[in-house]
Amino acid sequence: MTLLSWPGRAFISFLLALAVVLPLAVVSAEPAAAAAHWTVTGPSSRSPVTAELTLEAGTLKLSAARQGRTVLAPAPLGLRTERADLSRDLRVLGQSQRIVAERYTMTTGKRHDRAVRARETRFRLAAGDARFELLVRVSDDGVAYRYLLPDEGGTVVTGEASAYRLAPDATAWLLPYNPQYENQRVETTAAGAASGEYGHPSLFRSGTDFALLTESDVDGSYSGSRLVHEAGSPDYTVKLADERVTTSRTPWRTAIIGDLATVTESTLVDDLATPSKIADTSWIRPGKSAWSWLSEHQSPRDFERQKVYVDFAARNGWPYVLVDEGWSEDWVPELTRYARARGVEVLLWFHWQTLDTPEKRAEILPKVKAWGVKGVKVDFMESDTQARYQWYDAILADTAALELMINFHGSTIPHGLARTWPHLMTMEAIHGQEQLPQPANNPVHPFTRNVVGSMDFTPVALEVGPRTSSVGHEVALPVLYESGWQHFADKPEAYDRHPNALRFLDQVPTTWDETRYLSGYPGDEAALARRAGDRWFVGAITAGPARTVTTPLAFLGAGEWLVETVRDVPGSVDVRRESRVVRSSDSLSYAVPANGGFAAMACRAEPGRTTCDQPIQQVPSTSLTISPADAGDREPGSSFEISAEFRLESDRVVRDVVLAPRVPSGWSLAGEPVRAAEFRPGQVLSGKWTVTAGAGTGKHEVPIAADFLDPSLDWPEVHVAEAVEVFVPPPVPSDGALVSDLPFVSAANGWGPVERNRSVNDQAAGDGNPLRIGGVTYEKGLGTHAPSEVTVYLGRGCQEFTALAGLDDETTEPGSAVFEVLGDGAPLAATPVLRGGDAALAVRADVRGVRMLTLRTTDGGDGKNHDHTDWAVPRLTCLR
Template sequence: MKNRKIPAVLLAFACMFCTEAFAQNATLVSPNQKVSVELCSRQNSDAGSWYLKVSYQNGVKQTEVIPQINLGLLRSDQDFSKALRLVRTGKPVSIHEDYTAVHGKRAHCTNQANELTVAFETPSKAKLNLIMRAYNDGVAFRYEFPEKSGSFVVKDELTAYSIPDSTKRWLEKFNPANEGLYSSMVDGKVQQDWGYPALFNTPDKSCWYLIHEADLDRNYCGSKLSNAGTGTEYKITFPDQWNGRGKGESQPTVTLPWKSPWRVIVVGSLADIVESTLVDDVCPPSVVTKTDWIKPGIASWNYWSDNHGTKDYKTVCEFADLAAAMGWPYTLLDWEWDAMGNGGKLEDALKYIKSKGLKPLMWYNSGGDHTWVSATPKDRMLTHENRVEEFTKLKNLGVAGVKIDFFESEKQDMIKYYLDILDDAAKFGMMVYFHGCLVPRGWARTYPHLMTYEGVRGAEWYNNGPEFTTTAPEHNTVLPFTRNVVGAMDYTPVTFTNSQFPHTTSYGHELALSVVFESGIEHFADRPEGYYALPDAARTFLKEVPNTWDNTKLLDGYPGKYIIIARQKGNDWYIGGISAENMREKRTKLEFGFLPEGVKYKLTLIADGKHDKEFSTQYLVVDKSSSVDIKMLRRGGFVASLRPLL
């Protein structure tokens, strides 16, 4: 891993100082000259309140992306927003960083940015720094209290994004489990709290941007966006006091010196959004020095088809047999493993699973007073002592990872709990999956054994009522542009039979989710007969499809309508496409311009057949100049694999 900060003596284009109005206004431009962020004074003087503007250069056209981002914090001792005097503008530095990701949308990550630190002080001489970065694919900024001592409560963060009406937006109403549906709007008439990430398209359609936060640590709480009472202004907002059964404080306590999480805005084309690793890029490098024990992979999972499946030893064995037959490395023992019967107990199940060459994963209730859920085992992850005892047992039993559920809050105490779990799990070589949880904040870069999160309305919702039967097709085409951009997402996809309520997506659509969605551990959710009954080509595809990638490219798509995405593993490529169209077929031309020159590939294309439970399979030879016509049924989809011809 390389991380270089080079004093920028000649960054004439990277950092420019405006002279027409107020000399200290600073504009920071990305290395590729496309993204810029400008610091502005509201009073046109060196003291008062401040805001940022974000712009995007698309060829000869410049787009004002966000006209105003209000800045400031309210600390328990004073106001850091209304009377900030600019003391110093630091020298710009150039950042270039390369690192390797254990799992995710890209194995080798590289990012470039220009950074500028601006120092302010209040009338009482208290210090506040604003750190700004302009990346090739976005903007990030954070606050810093640089003083060396002191402990304070942050009463409010005043960061607020002004989003003009006529801006298309995809927003999810906030709930602590982050399991809502995204709504598409063009204005701010719906006023409430919204979860991350939030996707926007400028009124001129030339630029997209996605707002999120990253590098959230123990020194702050998670936040959300709220336009309540303002409409067009989306303000950073702390958790509600009722979250987590009212346990913990909504306002975070900070100890100086202190830095806030990064406020991240991914900027560019839709492809720039989908392919970005910016949320991970701004986070600290891995704290795990030896990562060979961290093994991404696919798991069989019995809960979707039988909500009490792990209570039954014979069901557990059937799902272990499924994983073994499909070549998947894991099977998950969900809740009620401590009440297992019908021929065997936990130890018998673990022995059987390991006899098949598999590694077991096990579910836990996060426990504590923050959740009403009484399902056991409970409280075994709650304290450091609990975790050491439990991880010691699990290591001796050959368990590879834990799924921990029901966090129900993003208050500071819960953020500390998440990170404490990850620290202890790393010491025992234990992979972790969070469920009923926050959405990713870039932690997988720092803690690569954090394999995935729920934080999404996934296939489990087919158990919860009839709503998902009708909303899933469109929802599935929104997620790759929103939730899955910012980190691993265990939607528990790829189901062909039905759970409590049926799905209307085609078999081609369901098969494509194995590529369209990304997750470090992917739980394929169908019952064994759902996979065994597939035709050879589709079943072989699910045996071979990776779930961690060397590269990711968006080929085509639009949120809520369709997506076609290509992912690379070694020399092979995999393509997944899905449509939300409810009334008619979608026909598209699949082109291969992303392939290298002079190399021919064997294409296996598995698309919708004559009806939604049938496949049509073709085998072709293609190269960079080829194209193939594809038909997707209503709510349909397709997959393709490409392997170089020897």
């Protein structure tokens, strides 16, 4: 049977205007004994996509067609649960239909404003006494279905019968599955692919029709999945990451269907997702980021080098700098103040195990928020299990509550999460620049992985990596590859050596109002146009031999347009910048080298207009002086005075200036903020306050900040701060004290946290093993990983330090390290290079007169891998 005919266009327009979801009809069940067919059409009489369900001999199958051509042949549906097999002996008890008409906006993605139009049919099904429901939704760009289970407490699902059947000779671009989705794609055929597991999204082509298979609205209520295939078969079956999942609903099994333009431009994955859980998104700011880890791995440990990246970002109007693995909380607050005064915000990297529990998140996330950090990059999740998805749900909620943006690296693919949680700026799940890839897969990503959501490829490697793609190719990538945060891969000096490339990067946005497919084919070429405001950007790349690439300009409106192109020219290190006036009937056509490409920017041609560039926004120059810079040692309950003077050194007028300190929790402050409604160049704002130290030993900071608005900026809030340093001393150690029992003044580690009385092992706190060096086990000590530093307070009350130093026996390969002892920054003792398997070496240092003792390990000159360094029995001889 066929469902009732679709309403007229006027009714559809009415529904879209109201953005409502209306039930339309309820149809009685077919007789159970007869084979039955149900056709679900798209949202209008002209919709190209249809889905058909067939129930025969108790088995339910789904197929999909485009313009009457079968794209997905009939393939099984159903679930297996702990109580019943819901894939066999099925009966349809009834069905109902509704129109889905919604509008929503995104903070990231290929299009800000979205309109959903779909027809959804709900089938009520039974297998014996067991009941469940199947939702089938058809839109102009695809078909999706999900299962609903009636048990409110959750049904235990042990697997799905869900599958897809392609034409055996359909071309396939498949991703051999691993849980971080970082393998390279392979081009094959649906039946000819090797037996194995393949990750979402998977792209197939049959004739003129494409199908991109993936899933949407996956969260902690279910498990992630992949596709299982046997060589010679055209079938791809859904396999869950867990053997058992307790749930009341499944994700949407999603097939984006259409020509290559339809698939590339589709927003179906987001359309199917749960609506936003964040009402106010005004604090969410996508943007470009300077990032040092790929071009110089050790630089995230270097405060001064990170300042160079901040200065570069500020000069070029990039709003972020990402400080990756290796940063230290000893200097991140200062770096954050330095950056924010220059209009740059800091993002910080975390291993997910550092934030894997509510307690860790409650401790760490508010702390980095207080430092002024605007977002976090969380890495190495590498799992599609329900437990890991529940962790995704939890950290997304926690960061949203603190107004911290987030990037998932080493992650699963996007499943519509950026609609549900708009502060999710991007996800990795790609064989990206960190893998130092050859460019062969680059023209595949716009048609596969990047279709389903923001992709943290970290593009534009001009001097780092294999350098087998041209500069024009690299500069086109931030147009082709959409990502709410675009972390550029190379160092400042590399970009400065390519000024035309840099000039284009300074202009290219990271979010878009519109995206258009122009030309290309997976693995060969890709060309897209994206619009931001009144400017269009074009990116085109190739893989393989030199050729001429032509892209139409039909996406431009009527009239004349100024187009500025950056492209490769023989004999030039940098790209060449050219401009000309065009119309929408014209095209861009350029000869490109092997693995080449070009990028372009277009704006309305107006009299006197010579460039589409917009001014680079920079914050006004200011100065903030504080006194004292260091308040020295202060006992709890003691008071001291601080003061500040703020000056505006630019020629701009700013508004709503507030100058005020912020004291640590448990401390008190006397004195009011100083304010100025309007602040002009040359004016001085000054204030004095009295601070009373609270409990809690160790280093503390009392930041004094001037916050103001600059109406000339798109993002007008500016924060300028300096901090008064205060130290609340702990008691001087007693004679015989072990360093592993003392409070740390500071601690930094090359991998994971410093461990007390255990080896460092992996990233999670407390996951270490008993300390063991050269076959001898030690009960007390510090487990570190080079390079590391641990500082404790001696208060000039101790005489000698002794320890046994060596690499822990858990070191899987012969690491190497040097152990150093420092007193107030001066070297006191050091070992030669020690290696894995060596016996522990005695270390002794005279610490008379030392206020701060630092235990340091370095990597021995061959990198930090496997350098698990132990300080066994680190004992102090003291005066009391």
